[in-house]
Amino acid sequence: DPLISAVLLAKLYISISAICTLLTLCNNGKLSSVPLGLPGYIEELQLNHNHIQTLPNNSLLHYPLLKTLSLAGNGLVKLESNSFQNLQLLETLNLAENDLHIGYQETNHALMQLPRLRALDLSENKLEDDMASVLLQNLTSLEYLNLSRNLLLRLDESSFRDLHQLKELDLQRNMIFEIDGGFDTTPKLQRLNLAFNYLPCLTDFHMTQLVVLNASHNSIEWFMSRQDLQNTFHLETLDLTDNKLFFFPFLPSRTRLRNLYLSHNRIRFYEHLADNATSPNWTTSVQFYNLKGNVSNVTAQLWDESVYGDISSLEILDLRGNQVDYFPRGFIGTMPVLSRLQMCTNCLKTLNLTLEQFPGSLYELDVSNNRLNQIVADEGTLTVLGNLTYLNLSLNDLERVPTRLFSSLPSLRSVDLSYNDIGICQSAVPEASGDNTSDCVVWTNLVSLRQLSLKGCKLEGIPPSAFAGMFLTHLELSDNPGLVVEESLQSLSATLQHLGLGNTHIQAFDFSPFQRLNSLNISRNSLPYLPSSLLNLDLQMLDLRDNKLSTIPPSQANTLAPNLRTLFLTGNPFNCCQMEWYRMFETTKTVNMVDKSDIMCLDLSKRTHHMEIFSSLWCGDKSRESILWYLLLYIPICLSFVGILIIFLFTFRPKLLKKTIKKKCLKPTSY
Secondary structure: OHHHHHHHHHHHHHHHHHHHHHEEEOOOOOOOOOOOOOOOOOOEEEOOOOOOOEEOOOOOOOOOOOOEEEOOOOOOOEEOOOOOOOOOOOOEEEOOOOOOOOOHHHHHHHHOOOOOOOEEEOOOOOOOHHHHHHHOOOOOOOOEEEOOOOOOOEEEOOOOOOOOOOOEEEOOOOOOOEEEOOOOOOOOOOEEEOOOOOOOEEEEEOOOOOOEEEOOOOOOOEEEEOOOOOOOEOOOEEEOOOOOOOOOOEOOOOEOOOEEEOOOOOOOOOHHHOOOOOOOOOOOEEEEEOOOOOEEEEEEEOOOHHHHOOOOOOOEEEOOOOOOOOOOOOOHHHOOOOOEEEOOOOOOOEEEOOOOOOOOOOOEEEOOOOOOOEEEOOHHHHHHOOOOOEEEOOOOOOOOEEOOOOOOOOOOOEEEOOOOOOEEOOOOOOOOOOOOEEOEEOOOOOOOOOEEEOOOOOOOEOOOOOOOOOOOOEEEOOOOOOOEOHHHHHHHOOOOOEEEOOOOOOOOOOOOOOOOOOEEEOOOOOOOOOOHHHHHOOOOEEEOOOOOOOOOOHHHHHHHOOOOOEEEOOOOOEEOOOOHHHHHHHHOOOOEEEOHHHOEEEOOOOOEEEOOOOOHHHOOOHHHHHHHHHHHHHHHHHHHHHHHHHHHHHHHOHHHHHHHHHHHHOOOOOO
């Protein structure tokens, strides 16, 4: 109905107008002061990235209803004492990227006039410890504070002594190396970001109210919570990524921890060193001192694996890039609701799914890039793992796996077995050894599986019915030189969306049956031309790197360009004088030629050029070619005519020639 539409448009216009009157944007306006002609009822004013170096007294007196004010990136040196007079409703103030380290004392007097201030951003202001503590005096209503990218070195009890309502604090990218009671006066703090500092350790952790702690990218060697506290810690997320931890963190004995990120440390387990009878000279405990020389009340029993604390509610454990070579007895069993275990790039040699008692809640298991040569699992164990969906076993030393490892996991959707010496069984029933393991896998009729990666498994041939009864959408078979695959993939023609055949030495392959294929990798195959069967597909990603393509016919490029989104072309000996296809892809804005600046071509002299900057003038066009032929035709004729004329003159008119030379060259002098 036109009338209803008109009413709706009118309401929308009124709503947008109301929003515009409440919010005023004056960013990047080269302003040197706060504009005075704005409506007095605005509630938010943004003055970011101007040239307001000083905020004079009463400069905001005309805007008493302001709730949000942003002055980031102005080069502000100070706020005069009465800058915020009459701003009783202001709740959010952004002063980031300024120079408030110069006039920090007077700025504090201005901030104290804001009784409802809840959020304050002081990031990137070159603030030192004492400056920050002065700036924050008496800001008792503050709930959110950003002090990132400053010059803080040390936190103590005076740093945040008046911030009793503080809930979230961002201190990342400072130079903090010590915390001595710095958070004892913030009993309501729930989210703390200490990332990218220089903390050597976090001991005596007793912030029971904290929910999220990010201490990643420091130099932390020890994380220890106070073990004598009977209160339950509210900590749910602990991030200690990229530190120098040697031991698994000593967590609280009562906690609600759900997410624990420990990747890229030096963690390993030392249960084998707990017996002092075998190692009588080992130190069994350690005490900690702060920089004042006081002894901490935290003492760690180094080899006692029971001091890890409460991890019964843990759902995500990230231990990537450590030195773990085994799990202590019962370690996995203490995490009954674990859903994601990420263990890639460690030193595991054996994965014992039976002994470790992996929970039925496990959803993702990544043990890639370890040293696994054995997987142990019985029928009962595999039945328990009914929720396992993603399994990554790539980059290990596996030569045999349990016979029914994959077929007994009903929810399995993704398996990566790349770079192991595991084949594909010829028959539906693999030949099992005495320990019920096999050197090949039966993939037939795994109906839940959608993604399968078998890169670098030394496969030479795939049985014709290897993938029968499957509904794979992603199949990766690259790095299997000499692999013969065409017949075995026909059963996947209706479902396959990504196919990886890089470095398989394929030369002729009919891709036309795979009508749902939108991603194809045929790199490193020495292909001299593009397979014509690709033109029948709606490919979005095509990898043609490191082949022997000299050109791509313009007709093929024109067919592929409308659907392509990502195209890899580097490492081919393209002909610089046949670049129509390149210009076609370049002018198609939806095609991303990855590493375009590295695509090379050869000119007629076999010299290498960057195709992106090569000019076709070096090759010449048709008009230039025709002119060249004319020149080559007429120059010899002209030279012949001149030669005949000279001979004729010397022979039949020698006197005329002498007179002409004398007349031109021997002119009389003036004396």
